[in-house]
Each structure stands twice: as structure tokens, then as C-alpha cells.
Amino acid sequence: MTAKNTSQAPSEEMVPIFVMGERFDVPASLTIQKAMEYAGYQLIRGCGCRGGVCGACGTVYRTPGSYRLEVGLACQTVVQPGMYLTLLPFFPGNRAGYDITEMEGTGEEVAELYPEIFKCIGCNACTQSCPMDIDVMQYMARAIRGDVSGVAELSFDCIMCGLCASRCPAEEVQYNVAILCRRLHGRNLVPAADHLADAVESVEGGRFDEPLQELMDMEEKDLIKIYRDREAEPDNAEDDWVPEDRDYVVSRSERD
Amino acid sequence: MPYPESLKKLIKKVEATRPARVERKKAGQEFEAVDVEDRDELLRKYHPDYRKGTRREIKVGPSKGYSISNEIVDLLEARSRIDPGLIDLSEPDYDTDLLVIGGGGAGTSTALIAQENGVEVTIATKLRHGDANTMMAEGGIQAASKGWKDSPYYHYLDVLGGGHFKNVPQLVKRLVNNGPDAIQWLESLGAMFSKESDGTLKTMHGGGTSRKRMHFAADITGAEIMRTIRDEARSREEDIEVIEFNPAVDLVLDDKGRCAGAILYNLETREYHYVRAKAVVLATGGCGRLHIQDFMTTNHYGATADGVVMAYRAGVPVSFLHTVQYHPTGVVYPEQAEGILITEKFRGAGANILNVDGEQFVYEREPRDVEAACIIRECSEDVGKGVPTPTGKVGVWLDSPMIDLLKGEGTVGREFPAKHILYERYGIDISREPMLVHPTLHYQNGGLQITESCETNVPGLFASGEVTGGVHGENRLMGNSLLDVVVFGRIAGKAAAEFVKKKGETGKPTLEHVKQYNQELDKEGVDTDRIAPMILPDYSNPEVRKRQLTTEYQGTIRG
Incomplete structure (x- = not known):
């Protein structure tokens, strides 16, 4: 069995870190999040998902002897000796109001x-401050050019932590622009799935x-027999398998 | 941390068997699956649900005598966080039509549909809106969307088979029949599912599926769904108010026994507030942070079974809580990522599970309980073929580099961007080196009993998502939890809105049921100072806690 994920670390090298200026000595292998708990x-x-996808634990830090401001997620970033840090769990961001159903998906909108x-x-401060290594400035350039799909694709890994907005001298809220573009792309700029509409229709028709x-x-016992005998789509089958x-699927002739 | 030499040496054994395994996979030759008749014995011997001494009967409440995990019973046999006599219910602090407790996938879907049905909604959530296991679900969402080869009929069979044929049939029917519509709703809201250029949704297999019906958005399907529906809720902020950092700690009933709101606890000011509502939907999610049997977990920080505790006190029975899902593949090394979910999609894409000798010992697409039990067996003393980690744990290999060999160079980086980046930070390239994994506490299979309209036995109290029990039987299949939260979230939204519109005057609010529950604890001889809901796990250093000696509160400075 494996131990639960607590902040307890095996006996090992300790390093100093400075949480909002206050010194703590913590095991060298911990993430910033577990080090704070330690x-x-x-x-x-x-603190949110503790797994690098929710954007709750954006952190800014500096290390001794470097002028650079660095960023990371507290749940993913391992401590470094002498680092001084603060979490940035919230940053005020402007969000435009819109009704997505009334939009067409143009850059003008x-x-x-x-x-x-x-x-x-x-x-480029936004790109440098992205803990997900997204080229934020590049997708903002796409937004300026009106390339909504470009923004959607380049920003796909965004966890909306807000670090980009915190560094932006132009006071942009990049991640809100990005989610709008992703939704417009998903809704308006790629074709809807025809087979999905067909499936909904079959169900609704009873x-x-x-x-x-x-x-x-x-x-x-009868269910188990049917379950065991059910045909399995092979792993390497093409989509049109x-x-x-075909008693319980909708054959092509039935659909047409 | 890159793999140390000791592990690199063992990886050579994986590399040695890989070419032959890839060839077999290409030829469609799979490792033999465990026969459905043999599953029971395997589970009884190796699945954590069957370990002796890990369960006990609940001594109080509507499911008294039901034997479930000690950690959950501990919370049910606990007192309220508040003295019910001290709460002033004469004037509500918030007044709303519908209170939704929980801001994850189920709660947000509920709120959107309730709003569309003409009621005002308040979402109260423990952390931020969207802080939930939905955000962390990676692999996909099932639905029979490809009519030429699949249908709700086959989806139903697969769900039943995964759940040991114990599932509640009416709930499963709703789940599978509403599947395609749920996907279409998400598509219409702009969720970026992975598609072919003509709009065809990409689908793949998951454990226990007979047809490829797992839809996905790269390897962040849950995050994509969550951020999309959350954005939609934000677009409707005039009708959907969100109160963050305010977990509910108890339900309020009226003198006719109907649900009339809840007590919220403000995590920052430490005040309790009464929200009066005409109906309440519980969508509080699961319980991974209880660390059942000390297992590591994939779950969100706030997954502490709050909804089960509150509703149970109010008289709602629970079912299927005797089984808990262990996801077969959580990270066991590197230590920093311990417990983190490695999506089943890796196995769906063809990656084998291997022992210390680089040999297969299990088909990689078994239902989760069977897969997890086989891995635990391989790591057990009976077999002794687990891979030892430098930190004294044991795991098995998940051979991700196979995927690039099967589906073309660059597939791992493209289809699994989040995991690829995560491991890169540790100096491990998962398109070249396998991952070291072990089963990890993942999902609360059971929960509150509901009808197919998400009603509980308390009028005006509804529930949706992981907090409920029945749809997944004794074991959920991959991709059915995202579907569950969307399908039943929407059903709950509609049903609760209808209830609100038909309901007359709310009666006098009361916490009498909480008092009675406390009395029942006394009567049954449960002598405890435990309080519940837990709200958040405590991972602070025990050495530090020993020195936290404040005897009393001074303002909000904690003791």
C-alpha cells in the first residue's frame, strides 16, 4: 500500500525558503505547496486540485543572485534553496458580458x-509569466488580427490562473479573451457533429x-450472458467499423 | 526528478519486450481478459473494498446497520460543526429560489438549466467556482453518439457489467439515453471536443467499453467542460449568484419536513449564514480526501463527502457506499506528483501495464476495479513482481512510449499535452520512458439515494453527481462520471425549478433534525468529539500542530 499524500517527507536535506518574507526550513524535495503545509x-x-490543472496556486518567486521574476504552480514546483515567494491566488480581472448564442465568432466581435x-x-511579459508554457503574447497577437481559431488553439492548455494578467502593462485579461475565443471556435468555427444530431434524434424518437x-x-444471469456475448469493436478498427x-444500432438504410 | 539509475536499469527490461508487444497490438492480439465469472474471486482477494477491518456498520441514521468504510462512518457518527440552538433562523442572510451546493460540473449544469427554467439560482461553493473533481477529469465522456455501431443499448450493457449488474436500472437508462444530448449541449456551449475536420467527434475505448464512445478534449476533457459551463454561468450572473469560499455545513428544513435552505460557513470571516431557499440541490462531489485506508488520492482538495454528511443527517439514506473506486493508475513516482491521475486514455490508446520484468500480467482495458485488483496482486507478496521505487513504495509500469510506435511519432505529446508537460518538469519524457503507477483512491461509487428525477426522500432536496449512488452500481466505468454530472446535473436543474415554481409558502425553518441526530448519537452510545463535515483535510505538519497551543479564539485568530 502507498502512503497518503501528506506533507510528511522522509528524512532528507532541508533548505530555507521565504514565504512572503518569512523563513522556513523545509525538505528539499517538496513542492512549494507541500512545503508550506510542512x-x-x-x-x-x-490550493485546489493539487494536480496542476485548476489554476488556484499561481506563485511568483525569486531566487538568490538573480534579478529574474519567476513563476510556477505551487502544487507542481519543487522548492529551491533561498527562494522567496508569494502565492497569487486571486487577481482581479475584467470579464465582458456576452450571450454566446447571439455571436457568430468573428474577430470583430x-x-x-x-x-x-x-x-x-x-x-512578452505574459508569455514569460505563464506556468503552462503557453505563448500568450502570440495568441493575443492572433486576437488582434481577428484570428479567433488561432487564439483558441494556442490557448487550449490555459488554466486561467491569472498570472499573465498580473504582469500585463496594458492591463489586459488574456485568459478571458482566450476562453471567449475557445467557445466561439468550438461553437461556430468548427462543423457541428452530424452523427451526434442523428443520435439525439434516434433517442428522442424513442x-x-x-x-x-x-x-x-x-x-x-440473462444479462450476464448478453454482456459476455456482446460484440467488441476491435482496438485497431477504423471509425466506420x-x-x-445490427439489431440495436441504427443501420444506414434506416437513417436514410 | 529524472529516473535514477536503479529504475533506468529496470526500464531496459521494458524496452526489451516492447517491440514484440507493439507487433501483437498491431495484429489485434490482446492479453486475455479476466472472465466475468472469475472477477468476483479476484476482487474478494485483492480489491481494497474487501480488506478485513476496513468497514463497520453505521450506528445511527436512515441507513443504520449498513457497513461501509470506517472513514465515512467516522463522519456520519460525528456532531454538527454548529450548536443548532445558536443559529438565528428568523431572518435569512440570503434569500433565493434555488440553492445549489457545490460549484463543480454537476452544480453548474444544475444552475444553468434551473435558470433556463425561470428560477433564480445561488451557487454556494467551498472554494472557487470550478474547484472540483470535474476540473481534474482527464480522459473523456462516454455517450453513444455513433449510431452505425453503437447505441444506448450497448452503453447500458457496459455500465451494468462495470457495476457488477447491481446498478439502479432507471438511473442507468437516463444516463445512457441522455448521453448524446448531453454532448450536444456541451458542443452548443462551445466546448472544444477533439474532432475530425468534418466535425466528426473523435472517440476511443475505455476500460469495459464494447464500442469506442469516449469523447475527449485532448487530455483535459473535464477542465474543458468545467471552464466552458462556468463561463456560461458567468454570462448569466444576473440570475446565477455564486458565493465562493462558503461551504454548507448543515441543511435547514421547514416545519413540514421540506428542505428550506442551508447554513453556510464563511471560511474567511468564520461566520455562519442562513440561506433561505425554496429548494436545494446537493452537488458536493466525492470523498477522496478522506484517504480511505490511507490511500493516496487523485481527488480535489475539497473532496470530503460534505453532502453525504448533511443529507444523511436530514434523513436521506445512502447506498453503494460499500464500494470505493481505486483508479488503477496514479503516479507513485516521482514523489512530487504522488497520487496524480494518469488517465485511462493512455491504456485506451494502447499502452500496456507491465511488471518489474517488463512482462504483461493484465489486459489494460479491464473495468477499473478488476484492473486495480490485478495490479495490487502483482505488487503483493503473493506474486512479488512490483517495481520498487526509490522512496520505498511499489508500482507497475505504464508503457506510454508504445503509443508513439502504434499511432505515429508525436502522438503522446499531442494527445496528452498536460501529462507530457508535467513529466517534462521532472526530466522524464513519457514518449520515451514509461510511467510508474499504482492504484489510487479516485471515486465514491455510491452516495445519496435519488430517483431518476434526482429527488431525495426529503421534499425540496435534490442531488446530482458523485454525491449520489446507484447509477454506477459497485464500480464506475471511465468516462461515465463526466456524463453523470452533466446528465443528472441538468435533470436536477429542471426538476428543482419545477418544484420551486409549484411550491407554496415555505414553513418555519428549523434545525430540529440536527438536534435529533445529536441525540441519536448519544442514545446509541457514540461518544465522540468528531465534527463533520470535515470541509478540508489537514495536511499541516503534526510537529507544528503540537505547538499550536492557543486555548481560545481571539477574534478570528484561530486556536
Whole structure:
């Protein structure tokens, strides 16, 4: 069995870190998050998924002898000797109001909602401050050019932690521009899935009500037999694979 | 931390068997799956649910006598955080039509549909809106969207097989029949599913699926769904108010026994507030942070079973809580990433599971409980073929480099960007080196009993998502939790809105049920100073805690 994920570390080398200026000596292998817990903090702000996807624990820090301001997620970044840091669990950000159903997905619409995108001075501080290594300045350049899909694709890994906005001299809120573009892209700029609409129609037409009711009424032993005998789509099958037994799928002739 | 020499030496054994394994995979030759008839014996012997001494009967409440994990019973056999007599219910601090407790996938879906059905909604959430296990779900969302080869019929069979045929049939029917519509709703909100250029949704297999029906958005499917529906909720802020950092700690009933709101605890000012509501939906998620049997967990920081505790006190029975899901593949090394989920999608894409000799011992697409039990067996003293880690733990290999060999160079980086970056930070390239994994506490299979309209037995109290039990039976399949939160979140939103519109005057609010519960604890001889809900786990250093000797509060300075 494996131990639960607490801040307890095996006996090992200790290093000093400075949390908002206060020194604590912590085991060298811990992440910033676990090091703070080791030091005695019980986190409320600045802690979420503990797995690098939720954006709650954006952190800025400096290390001795370097002028550079560095960034990372507290749950992912291992402490460094002498680092001094602060979490940035919240940063105020402007979010435009919109009804996505009334939009078409054009660059003009995005620019109208977020006119400040044109104030970008190309300083690249946003890209340097992204803990997900997203080229933020590049996607903002796409936004300026009206390339909504470009913004969507380049910003896909964004966890909306807010570090980019915290560093932006033009007062942009990049991550809100990005989510708007991703939604417009997903909704308007790629084709909707026809097969999905067909599947919804079949269900709504009650196509499977009877077969499902039969399964629901069945004895467990009979169900197990059907389960075991059910045909499996091979791993390496192409998407247009069709099963031998087509009683419970919608055949092409039925659809047409 | 890159792999040390000791592990690099063992990786050579994985590399030695890899070419032959890739060839077999290409030829469609799979490792033999465990027969459905043999699953029971395997689980009884090796699945953590069956370990002796890890469960006990609940002594109080509506499911008294039901034997479930000690850690959950501890919370059910605990007192309220508040003295119910001290709460002033005469004037509500917030007044709303519908209170949704929990701001994850289920709660947010509920809020959106309730709002569309004409009611005002307040979401109260423990941490930030979107801080939830939904955000962390990676692999995908199932639905029978490809009618030429799949249908709700096959989806139903797969769900039942995964759940040991014990699932509640009516709930499963809703889950599978509403699947395609749920995906279409998300598509219409702008969720960026991975698609072909003509709009066809990409789908793949998951453990226990007979058809490729796992839809995904790269390897951050849950995050993509969560951030999309959260953004939509923000677009409707006039009707959907969100109160963050305010977990609910107890439900309020009225003198007719209907749910009339909840007590919230402000984590920052430490005040308790009464929210009056015409109906309440519990969407508080799961319990991974209880670290059942000391297992590491993939779960969000706030996953502490709060909803089960509150509703149980109010009289809602629980079911299927005797099983807990251990995800077969959580990171066991490097230490910094311990417990983090490695999506089943890696196995869906063809990566084998291997022992210390680089040999296969299990088919990689078994249902999760079977897969986890086989891994635990391989690591056990009975077999002794686990891979020892430098930190004294044991795991097995997940051979991710196979994926590039099967599906083309660069596939791992493209299809699994989040994990690729995560491991890169440790100096490990998972398209070249395998990952070291072990089963990790992942999902609360059971929970509150609900009807197919998400009603509980308390009028005006609804529940959706992981806090409920029945749809997944004794074991959930991959990709059915994201579907669960969306399908039942939406159902709960509609049902609760209808209830609100039909409901007359709310009666006199009361916490009498909490008092009675405390009395029942006394009567049954449960002598404890435990309080629940837990709200957050405490990972602070015990050495530090020993020195936290404040005897009383001074203002909000904690004791």
C-alpha cells in the first residue's frame, strides 16, 4: 500500500525558503505547496486540485543572485534553496458580458468586447509569466488580427490562473479573451457533429426505449450472458467499423 | 526528478519486450481478459473494498446497520460543526429560489438549466467556482453518439457489467439515453471536443467499453467542460449568484419536513449564514480526501463527502457506499506528483501495464476495479513482481512510449499535452520512458439515494453527481462520471425549478433534525468529539500542530 499524500517527507536535506518574507526550513524535495503545509500552513486560498490543472496556486518567486521574476504552480514546483515567494491566488480581472448564442465568432466581435487588446505593447511579459508554457503574447497577437481559431488553439492548455494578467502593462485579461475565443471556435468555427444530431434524434424518437426496457426487466444471469456475448469493436478498427449484430444500432438504410 | 539509475536499469527490461508487444497490438492480439465469472474471486482477494477491518456498520441514521468504510462512518457518527440552538433562523442572510451546493460540473449544469427554467439560482461553493473533481477529469465522456455501431443499448450493457449488474436500472437508462444530448449541449456551449475536420467527434475505448464512445478534449476533457459551463454561468450572473469560499455545513428544513435552505460557513470571516431557499440541490462531489485506508488520492482538495454528511443527517439514506473506486493508475513516482491521475486514455490508446520484468500480467482495458485488483496482486507478496521505487513504495509500469510506435511519432505529446508537460518538469519524457503507477483512491461509487428525477426522500432536496449512488452500481466505468454530472446535473436543474415554481409558502425553518441526530448519537452510545463535515483535510505538519497551543479564539485568530 502507498502512503497518503501528506506533507510528511522522509528524512532528507532541508533548505530555507521565504514565504512572503518569512523563513522556513523545509525538505528539499517538496513542492512549494507541500512545503508550506510542512511549515504549518493550512491552505484555504491558493490550493485546489493539487494536480496542476485548476489554476488556484499561481506563485511568483525569486531566487538568490538573480534579478529574474519567476513563476510556477505551487502544487507542481519543487522548492529551491533561498527562494522567496508569494502565492497569487486571486487577481482581479475584467470579464465582458456576452450571450454566446447571439455571436457568430468573428474577430470583430471579440475586439468589440475587449477593445483593450489593441493596447498590447508586445513586451512578452505574459508569455514569460505563464506556468503552462503557453505563448500568450502570440495568441493575443492572433486576437488582434481577428484570428479567433488561432487564439483558441494556442490557448487550449490555459488554466486561467491569472498570472499573465498580473504582469500585463496594458492591463489586459488574456485568459478571458482566450476562453471567449475557445467557445466561439468550438461553437461556430468548427462543423457541428452530424452523427451526434442523428443520435439525439434516434433517442428522442424513442428508438431504444423498448430494447432498454427489456434489459431493465431481465434477470441478472440473462444479462450476464448478453454482456459476455456482446460484440467488441476491435482496438485497431477504423471509425466506420460496423458490428455483425445490427439489431440495436441504427443501420444506414434506416437513417436514410 | 529524472529516473535514477536503479529504475533506468529496470526500464531496459521494458524496452526489451516492447517491440514484440507493439507487433501483437498491431495484429489485434490482446492479453486475455479476466472472465466475468472469475472477477468476483479476484476482487474478494485483492480489491481494497474487501480488506478485513476496513468497514463497520453505521450506528445511527436512515441507513443504520449498513457497513461501509470506517472513514465515512467516522463522519456520519460525528456532531454538527454548529450548536443548532445558536443559529438565528428568523431572518435569512440570503434569500433565493434555488440553492445549489457545490460549484463543480454537476452544480453548474444544475444552475444553468434551473435558470433556463425561470428560477433564480445561488451557487454556494467551498472554494472557487470550478474547484472540483470535474476540473481534474482527464480522459473523456462516454455517450453513444455513433449510431452505425453503437447505441444506448450497448452503453447500458457496459455500465451494468462495470457495476457488477447491481446498478439502479432507471438511473442507468437516463444516463445512457441522455448521453448524446448531453454532448450536444456541451458542443452548443462551445466546448472544444477533439474532432475530425468534418466535425466528426473523435472517440476511443475505455476500460469495459464494447464500442469506442469516449469523447475527449485532448487530455483535459473535464477542465474543458468545467471552464466552458462556468463561463456560461458567468454570462448569466444576473440570475446565477455564486458565493465562493462558503461551504454548507448543515441543511435547514421547514416545519413540514421540506428542505428550506442551508447554513453556510464563511471560511474567511468564520461566520455562519442562513440561506433561505425554496429548494436545494446537493452537488458536493466525492470523498477522496478522506484517504480511505490511507490511500493516496487523485481527488480535489475539497473532496470530503460534505453532502453525504448533511443529507444523511436530514434523513436521506445512502447506498453503494460499500464500494470505493481505486483508479488503477496514479503516479507513485516521482514523489512530487504522488497520487496524480494518469488517465485511462493512455491504456485506451494502447499502452500496456507491465511488471518489474517488463512482462504483461493484465489486459489494460479491464473495468477499473478488476484492473486495480490485478495490479495490487502483482505488487503483493503473493506474486512479488512490483517495481520498487526509490522512496520505498511499489508500482507497475505504464508503457506510454508504445503509443508513439502504434499511432505515429508525436502522438503522446499531442494527445496528452498536460501529462507530457508535467513529466517534462521532472526530466522524464513519457514518449520515451514509461510511467510508474499504482492504484489510487479516485471515486465514491455510491452516495445519496435519488430517483431518476434526482429527488431525495426529503421534499425540496435534490442531488446530482458523485454525491449520489446507484447509477454506477459497485464500480464506475471511465468516462461515465463526466456524463453523470452533466446528465443528472441538468435533470436536477429542471426538476428543482419545477418544484420551486409549484411550491407554496415555505414553513418555519428549523434545525430540529440536527438536534435529533445529536441525540441519536448519544442514545446509541457514540461518544465522540468528531465534527463533520470535515470541509478540508489537514495536511499541516503534526510537529507544528503540537505547538499550536492557543486555548481560545481571539477574534478570528484561530486556536
